[in-house]
Amino acid sequence: MREKSSILGEIAASNQSFGRFAFRPARIKRTVEENSRVKSFYLESKGMEPPRPGQFFMIWLPGFEEVPMSVSDAGAGYVRISVSNEGPTTAEFHRLDGGELIFLRGPFGNGFSLSGRSFLLVGGGYGAAPLIYAAKSITGAGGRCTFLVGARNKEELLFVGEARGLGIRTTVATEDGSEGYRGLVTDLLKTELKKRSYQAVLTCGPEMMMYEVVRQAVKLRIRVQASLERFMKCGFGICGSCVLDPLGLRVCSDGPVFDGALLLKTDFGKRKRGASGAQVRLC
Template identity: 40%
Template structure:
């Protein structure tokens, strides 16, 4: 069940050029959120922009009742958010959507692949996986070294973290999916989760096809209501039907999504 609540900003910092991390006092949402779910955030105090903006739950601390968002200032709404400081209040709706399914059993080797701001939902997921004693590879990609997000945070959680940058300024030079391709070729991974731009996710889907390795991906769509009513966020699935990213996703089994 989701909640509508006013949350107070405790801290806001720019962690990479144009990317911000916002710590919120939001005990109800923090208590209910699961990895891969998102919050529908009102970005301004007036009716403009009218629509809320979806942002993934990046982290929660249930003991302290805090919830963290990690976002790129992409346009008007997120720029307004970036201008807020500690003490300001924002309206949150959520947690919404279906998140990542967590594997049962023990000893699985899991790969998380993140492109750009796609790291946002994967940090919370990593925390859950590590707490269940899974061995996790984290593959983080960005355009340049200074755009890489959360590398130290991932390492601190004990994952094996590798980097890829478009310009080669950190780690592998090339797309983060190259790292995933090598890992899959080594036979060292049993399960993959990914979040990033559509071309990256399409490549992840291609790499997993025929390997027998299951995967889940988190999709982005422009959203209106965020709760399954307006149909502005649909994506096509294998059956030929359309699914609502806000309510049936945003996380889908990788083989289910049709790339148009």
Template identity: 40%
Template sequence: MRLVYNTELPLMLRIERIADEAEDIKTLVFMHRLNSRPGQFIMLWLPRIDEKPFAVSYQDTDKFAITVKSVGEFSEAVHRLKPGDRVGIRGPYGKGFEFELYQHVLIVAGGYGAAPLSFLANQAMLQGKRVTFILGAKKASHLPYLNRLSQAHVKLITVTEDGSTGIRGLATEVLARILHNHDRTGSLSVYACGPEAMLKAVVDICRNLHVAAQLSLERYIKCGFGICGQCCVDELGIRICKEGPVVDLETAASITELGVYKRTPSGRRIAMGDKK
């Protein structure tokens, strides 16, 4: 009898280490060779609770990490885990960032959206790219990865809305100033992940200035590999788990719901920012 291995079954992994990154933000480290690209995600399964997608926030030859912000019942359960606990992992899934053709990697991250972008910054630095990392949040205590990014020797620009550290204002305002002063010599692309209002602003800025960009989008994902259609976006109908989560600038601009509304697990439209 021939046995068929189902690659979509979760692999039970032990949590090697947990690090506090910022207020309500923790990173879980696993000793496992994942072989993912920056921008891809895994499905994290907590037995008898639920399964949710999380971007890979770090990877080297023998371990990887995900970063989780406490925002609801599932993420609160993740934050209660301890080193040594086992969880289920599926993946990696999705389309990642393409950065090999560009010499200057210009990153704009909003708070917890820095997770996939910190992985991108590490990989770009290893390939000798010039990396500028704009890290924004409402206040200083919401900024993750400060030590890691400083040690990676990227050009780090911190931005807070309340002015508690770095530049006072919005990350997109800093992005616009940098791009307006960019001399257009050498290849540059913008990479963004964060709140959807920020991503919509990135799309508008980059289109107006004719600068290439890639954005990591978030939608409700159930299967992770393109079967259920739960994460399709209007009007294109692309699946964020399969044709995303990373999309190019023109694709992002063609998503009519971007920055306007999202869908609940039942498929009902709700305005962006609505907690219901």
């Protein structure tokens, strides 16, 4: 196996030539177990371009896949990513601890547009990660937001305490009723939109959940933005593995955040592409 110092030297050299498109090492400052499936990593961000809420990094562990990961927080000297244990690569991430190095490229993509004063945020599962970062930015700028958070059960809820600590009105839905409303977060959305008015809706989570959020908001003529997850190989628009048909929109470079009305003109909520590039129908 090659010496780590040799790998770091090559990465530093390429980084000078290609900037955010090249790998750079990032040391893990500390980790936090968010729930039984999600672990957050606070990375040193010295020399990094500050990410905007909704942007993502391509992150790599030698010997494993390179995967896209959204930013769940950022501040002076750190960037936080929150990783759900979904397969071999993310399982390896969960074995890491403070002081270790990972490699990343970015930040990439278009983030949320946060113009306005009142926002409704709707998150499902680990889709709450980019939304809590957006919520922090909104409240920091003096805006108002409500956070609707859904999960299968109490143990899988994410960032509820953090949102409430920011003074954000937060309502929870769990499918098994172990905390908050028993049912889907989209049921809470219907009630919320009847009770209060918002300038914009932001959403991230399972695609069928987001499809319903977008559909409801567009019907009421409320500006809505959705942050999509797709299979990505390059991260900056070359490979086409993340394309939205039939418009040819690339999630990595044209997104991952899209206007909801535009998404309804694509196969969003209907189909996506798998690792081979073949289309997969969403249930």
